[in-house]
Amino acid sequence: MLTTTSYLVLGLVGHLGSPTSYELKRAVADTIGGFWSVPHSQLYAEPIRLTALGMLTEEQEQGGRRRRTYTLTDTGRAELDQWLAMPTDEGTELRDLALLKLYFGGQAGDGAVQRVAERAAEVHKRRLAGYERLVSSPPPNVDLHQLSILALAARYEEEAVAFWSAVAADPDLT
Amino acid sequence: MLTTTSYLVLGLVGHLGSPTSYELKRAVADTIGGFWSVPHSQLYAEPIRLTALGMLTEEQEQGGRRRRTYTLTDTGRAELDQWLAMPTDEGTELRDLALLKLYFGGQAGDGAVQRVAERAAEVHKRRLAGYERLVSSPPPNVDLHQLSILALAARYEEEAVAFWSAVAADPDLT
DNA sequence: GGGTACATGTAATCAGTTACATGATTTA
DNA sequence: TAAATCATGTAACTGATTACATGTACCC
Structure with missing residues (x-):
């Protein structure tokens, strides 16, 4: 309901x-x-x-x-x-268009994967910067639980930046 | 369309x-x-x-x-x-019910955050194990791009396990 | 005082969710 | 041969998306 x-x-x-x-x-x-x-x-x-x-x-x-x-x-x-109070069995869904495109990267045309990866790296850098700003100077009425989540999100963004940078540098993952 | x-x-x-x-x-x-x-x-x-x-x-x-x-x-x-071939400006959405519950943890009753965190840690451990199995013995017709995505997902799951374990150990994040 | 950005909402359409239902295989 | 599970689909409902529309405040 x-x-x-x-x-x-x-x-x-x-x-x-x-x-x-x-x-x-x-x-x-x-x-x-x-x-x-x-x-x-x-x-x-x-x-x-x-x-x-x-x-x-x-x-x-x-x-x-x-x-x-x-x-x-x-x-x-x-x-x-x-x-x-009710625990959940669902995990995280990493909903991400760029990942979906990369997933089908083997079918993509020349240069497509690299261009997608470059943009994705930028996007995640920006998000990372945003989270870091939030964590270092949080707005009022943000509590500890919420801050900790932002920190987790920031860590994911770091991983994502490294990931997409690597893909951009070597789109065929040789 | x-x-x-x-x-x-x-x-x-x-x-x-x-x-x-x-x-x-x-x-x-x-x-x-x-x-x-x-x-x-x-x-x-x-x-x-x-x-x-x-x-x-x-x-x-x-x-x-x-x-x-x-x-x-x-x-x-x-x-x-x-x-x-078209890059996207959308980032990752970490869709996660447990995170949403934790976000409102300050309003939750006694022990609620801890129970949610314990379950979430288990769920992510299982997923991590699943990804590691996939990466170490991938099914046929999985290509390199797809493998790399699984590796990224696995790294996120590691973070999540550490994160939720910490929350379970100290639900008030003192 | 005119433009621009912020603020507040409504309407139509359709994808997505949920639930149901049944046929085909396997296994005990 | 009965039970269980895998496989294959359909139907109804409604939440979500998208687009539109207008009001209010601020700034130049």
Whole structure:
């Protein structure tokens, strides 16, 4: 019934207190987005569903932008708690278009693998720099668990930079 | 128009020659699944779409299981080539339910983070073992690009094991 | 005061998920 | 020959994607 997106929203609302959809969007873009992305339209649609289910309450501004702010209900809090406490057997899915292209690299034309690899190396360098900036000067209301995740993500990005640099240097992996 | 799933199917059909949907399913489960999963129903539905678009041809067995085998058309091959040659700006998304739960660990009840971490450590140990087995004795028709990806995935799994073990040992990260 | 970027949402379409269902092989 | 598992598919529903659209604030 509830999807992962639902729990993500419940968790964020719990963490942020009484955010608007736009604030959810910002929070996702800043941090979670790296390992669980959600398009912003979902961050408008999902709170509405959750409100209908009694997991959130909605309060709308009168006048101005007429923004809606959401807060957890006791039901929503209980649902979130129970989900957080349940271990999962799913591992990590390294969803990555460039890896998918490399996977089929044997079928690619001349130079294709190298060009893909060069771009991927750049992308991961940028992300790595971003994470390092975040870890060294974290925004307010980022806690230790969240920081540790950023550190793990940063380590992955390091691996990825090394990996793609090697592929770019020797696209046929001889 | 074409989705990533489309290209995944085109790539697999190109790689395997003339697979059935079931063979696509096996190929995904064995290797790609770790970094780009697709439910099996899509591996039945998508080739039908691609056939309608003229990118695949379908041949159906008479009698027996009446399986359908697919092969690339020239159009399909061209579409795949062009996609493979195009670099992408998207990075890796580390889609991981356990990380998401840990992200909200500050809101979780007593012992929840630890239990999630213990399970996650086990899951990643198993995956690591699986990748190592694959790398040391790869199945036939796995090429060098694919092997290198498995090696990268294995390195991530090592990181993950270390990460989750540390969290399990000290859930509050003091 | 006009442009530009930020902020806030809605609508249509369709891929993806989930569940169901049954046929073919193997094995005990 | 019964049970279990592998293999092959279909159907319904809905969440996710994509595109559009407009309002508000800020800056030059």
